[in-house]
Amino acid sequence: MNAKLNKVLLVINPVSGDTDKTPIIDMITDSLGKETEYSMYTTTGKEDIDKLRKKVKAFRPDRILVVGGDGTIKLAAQVCHDQNVTIGIIPAGSANGLATDLELPQNHEKALTVAMGDQIKSIDALRIRESIGLHICDMGINAELIKNYSDSAVRGHFGYLVNSIPTLWKTESPYRFSIAANGVKREVDAVMVAFANSKKFGTGALVNPNGKIDDGKFEVLIFKELNFFEVLKTLNGNIDMTSDFVEVIQSTEVRVTTEKPVSFQIDGEFYDDIEEITVTILPDYVAIAT
Incomplete structure (x- = not known):
């Protein structure tokens, strides 16, 4: 632990990953000890950004510990962006894409040690309308899968597999995209057209080998085809990165339009069916303990 951290704010997503967060919270508070003052904010899905921003300004923490998945980390990052507060991550989501990409421990005790440590990495973000993305966003079949997964009772990687079958059956892809970069x-x-600020999907699949989360650029990945067997390989962490399968464009800004609405997701959370999107890079957006 880092004795310099006198005040710690825990940001808890009670529903992420469909797991009870109580044991994780107990482990954290026991580890902090009496020397560290802490407070907690539990997300509700309603006005969380405004409420958390007020909490941060009032409590003035030295560090924010996020117990949740990519969506909760994104929430904290939007609040911490201009507050000069470092985020520590305790992975507790369904896929934990950002934690996977940053190679953070999945074990909660080890993750807490890293989250409270001195090694800090400033990472970029993607500006997407009124929101941001820290990891990988995309339009097309993966967003359709996430949309169906969010409505399903089956969670985890098996949930993605189960929902991939009807998604592939019903999809109207391939889509016609107009890409300006x-x-x-x-x-x-x-x-699918993906906007990658990092290397891996939450499943661990390496989709952007040259991606760096702190280089002031992002990659536009144009996936030309995808079938059930490719989904299986994706879930197992293997993707064919040949030019026949995917094309890569590196940029700091891109505008994409479609002839009809296409599903769009940000960091593993379904956003909307859209016909146009502009994505820009936000260098050095937030500090993460790594």
Whole structure:
């Protein structure tokens, strides 16, 4: 533990990963001891940004510990962006994509040691309308899968597998995308266009080998085809990164339009069915303990 951290704010998502967070909270509070003052904020899904911002300003923590998944980390990052507060991550979501990409421990005790430590990494973010993305966002078949998964009672990687079957059966992909980046506009047919600030999906699949979460750039990944067997390989952490399967464009800004609404997700959470989106990089957006 870092004795310099006198005040710690716990941000708890009680429903992420469909797991009881009480044992994790007890472990954290026991580890902090009497020397560290702590407070807790539990997300409700209603006005969390405003409420958490007020909490941070009133409590003035030295560090925020997030107990949840990518959506909860994103919430904390939006609040901490201009507050000069470092975020520590205790992975407790369904996929934990950002924690996986940052190679943070999945064991909660080990994750707490890292989350309270001195090693800090400043990471970029993606600006997407009124929101941000820290990890990987995409339009197309993966967002359709996440939309169906969010409505399903089956969770975890098996839930993604179960929902991939009806998703692939019902999808209207490939879609026609118009992509404008680096002064070039082009039309492509693809099953998915992803905006990657990092290397891996939450399943651990390496989809952006050259991605760096702190280089001031992001990658546009154009997936040309995807079938059930590719979904299986994705869930097992293997994706065919040949040019016949995926094309990569590195940029700081991109605008994508479609002929009809296409599902869109941000960091593993379904956003909406959209026909256009502009994504820009926000360098050095937030500090994470790594």
